[in-house]
Structure formats: structure tokens, C-alpha cells
Amino acid sequence: MPHFSRLAAPLLAGAAVLCILLLPGAGAVNPPDDDTPAALVNGQAVEWPQLRDLLAETAGGAILEELILDKLLSQRLVRERQTVDAAAIESERLLMMEVLDSDPTRAALSLEAVRQRRSLGDRRFQLMLKRNAMLRALVKADVEINETMIRSQYEQLYGPKYRVRLITSATMNEAATALSRIRAGEPFAEVAALVSTDAASAQRGGLLDAISPYDASYPMALRQVLADLEEGDLSPIIPLESGFALVQMVQRVPRSNIAYEMVKSDMARAARLAQERILMDNLARQLLNSADVAVLDPALNDGWKRSHP
Numbered sequence: 001m002p003h004f005s006r007l008a009a010p011l012l013a014g015a016a017v018l019c020i021l022l023l024p025g026a027g028a029v030n031p032p033d034d035d036t037p038a039a040l041v042n043g044q045a046v047e048w049p050q051l052r053d054l055l056a057e058t059a060g061g062a063i064l065e066e067l068i069l070d071k072l073l074s075q076r077l078v079r080e081r082q083t084v085d086a087a088a089i090e091s092e093r094l095l096m097m098e099v100l101d102s103d104p105t106r107a108a109l110s111l112e113a114v115r116q117r118r119s120l121g122d123r124r125f126q127l128m129l130k131r132n133a134m135l136r137a138l139v140k141a142d143v144e145i146n147e148t149m150i151r152s153q154y155e156q157l158y159g160p161k162y163r164v165r166l167i168t169s170a171t172m173n174e175a176a177t178a179l180s181r182i183r184a185g186e187p188f189a190e191v192a193a194l195v196s197t198d199a200a201s202a203q204r205g206g207l208l209d210a211i212s213p214y215d216a217s218y219p220m221a222l223r224q225v226l227a228d229l230e231e232g233d234l235s236p237i238i239p240l241e242s243g244f245a246l247v248q249m250v251q252r253v254p255r256s257n258i259a260y261e262m263v264k265s266d267m268a269r270a271a272r273l274a275q276e277r278i279l280m281d282n283l284a285r286q287l288l289n290s291a292d293v294a295v296l297d298p299a300l301n302d303g304w305k306r307s308h309p
Contacts, residue, residue: 053299061307139279165206175244
């Protein structure tokens with residue numbers, strides 16, 4: 001089901017053929033060479049083999065994907081005679097802070113919350129920043145922006161917007177049942193909290209951040225319907241690429257009075273960053289799709305197959 005909540009997130013993906021041979025003791029968590037246990041519980045040992053297998057099965061697929069991309073990006077940088085230094089990695093951290101909040105104190109708190117939710121410890125977080133820096137370096141020469149793209153960024157930020165509540169479902173029947181409940185008098189927010197498959201917005205009774213009609217991160221079918229709704233209106237069932245949606249218009253937010261020329265340079269930078277992000281995502285996907293991965297560790301292979309069915 002589509003996920004409509006948006007946070008800055010690590011990029012994952014990989015080119016060329018790569019064969020990863022992960023045997024016991026060669027995974028992301030490496031036990032020591034001696035017989036030291038991983039932990040003691042009231043004097044009783046928790047042994048590394050049991051812990052490693054469970055970690056590999058649970059989170060191994062995601063971590064392996066990140067490590068594959070790290071290797072493939074490093075190989076691509078060498079072929080293209082490029083490097084990523086500490087300054088480029090630090091720039092990625094500052095950019096992530098900027099995306100989260102314009103206030104440095106709030107941004108730091110938001111970043112810490114994101115890291116906790118995504119289990120990004122110090123090592124994994126630094127690898128994520130380096131991965132993004134490598135991707136950005138590799139796509140930099142391909143970024144092209146024009147007046148239309150700059151204007152689109154302006155419209156997304158300062159143009160009219162819609163505040164809506166959302167319900168998503170996997171099937172038409174589920175969407176129709178939700179619609180019937182709302183038409184029978186149940187509040188949209190309560191139905192969204194109970195049945196919507198978009199977990200992030202369901203926690204807020206289906207409420208989304210304000211949507212711009214120019215924001216391509218939302219499906220076109222959804223944005224087209226919003227243009228015809230007045231405050232309080234309920235949409236018909238909206239077919240999406242992988243499911244169905246219902247929305248209720250909460251508020252139509254008018255255009256800001258900030259003139260385009262006043263912020264054009266900022267919008268040009270935003271357009272460049274948006275284009276870089278698209279190219280980075282595409283490159284990551286292309287690299288992973290072209291990687292030939294052989295996972296020989298049984299526990300890790302279980303985790304990998306769950307991530308890549």
C-alpha cells in the first residue's frame with residue numbers, strides 16, 4: 001500500500017555483478033575469535049551463534065542491501081575517478097538537518113528521533129551519509145534544471161494547498177465498506193484510525209500534511225480529485241497504483257503572498273536538490289537491480305528473501 005508520510009530517509013540500492021559470500025562469522029555482527037559470549041544473563045551465557053543467526057534473520061536483508069550498495073558505489077567512483085571526502089559526508093548531515101527543520105535545535109531533535117525510529121546507530125548513520133554523498137557525486141553532472149522546475153518548486157511551497165484526511169485500503173471492497181461507514185455517520189477520522197493501511201496517517205485520524213497540487217510525491221489521481229473538493233467534502237473511491245483511497249477535504253489553504261522573484265534563488269536550489277534526489281533514487285535502484293547476490297548463510301538468506309521476495 002502506498003505510504004504517504006514523508007521523512008528524510010536513507011537511500012538503498014547497487015551496478016556490475018556482485019557475489020556476496022556470507023558464511024558463519026562473516027556477517028554484519030562479527031563474534032570475537034575466542035569463546036567470549038555475547039552477553040551474560042545472571043551468569044548464563046548468550047552465545048554468539050544464536051544471536052548472530054537471529055540478527056541476520058531479522059534485519060540482515062536490509063543491512064546486506066546497504067552494504068552491497070556501499071561496495072557498488074565505491075566501485076563506480078573508482079571507475080569514474082571521483083572521491084568523496086569528509087566534507088561531502090558532513091554536507092549530507094547538514095542537508096538532512098535542513099530538510100527536517102529550519103531551526104537547528106528542532107532539527108537536531110528531529111534527526112535524533114528519525115535515527116531512533118530507523119535504528120540508525122553511529123556506524124550505520126555514518127555509512128548512510130557516505131552512501132548519499134557517493135550517490136550525489138555520481139549524479140551531479142546529470143542534473144539539469146529549468147524555469148518550469150523552479151516555478152514548480154515555488155508553487156509547491158507558496159501556492160495553494162489542501163489539508164485532507166486519508167484512508168487507504170488494499171481492495172475495492174474494503175474502500176467501499178469504509179465509505180459506507182462514513183456516509184452512515186461515523187467520523188472520517190475514526191474510520192481512518194481503525195481501517196486505513198497507511199499506518200502513519202492512521203495514527204492521526206488520516207490527517208496528512210498540506211498537499212500541493214504540484215507535489216509529484218503524491219499520486220496524480222489523488223491530486224486531481226482534491227481540486228474538485230470543497231471543505232468537508234468526501235471523495236469517491238480513488239484507484240491508485242497499488243490499492244484504493246478515500247479523502248475528506250479539511251481545508252483549502254490559499255496561496256502565500258510571497259512573490260516569486262523574492263525567493264527564486266532559493267527555489268532554484270530546491271529544484272536542484274529535488275532533481276538530485278530523483279536521480280539518486282534511480283541510480284540506487286539500477287545498481288541493486290543489476291547486482292547478482294548469492295547469500296550462502298542460511299539465517300541471513302531468510303532475512304534477504306523477506307526483503308527481496
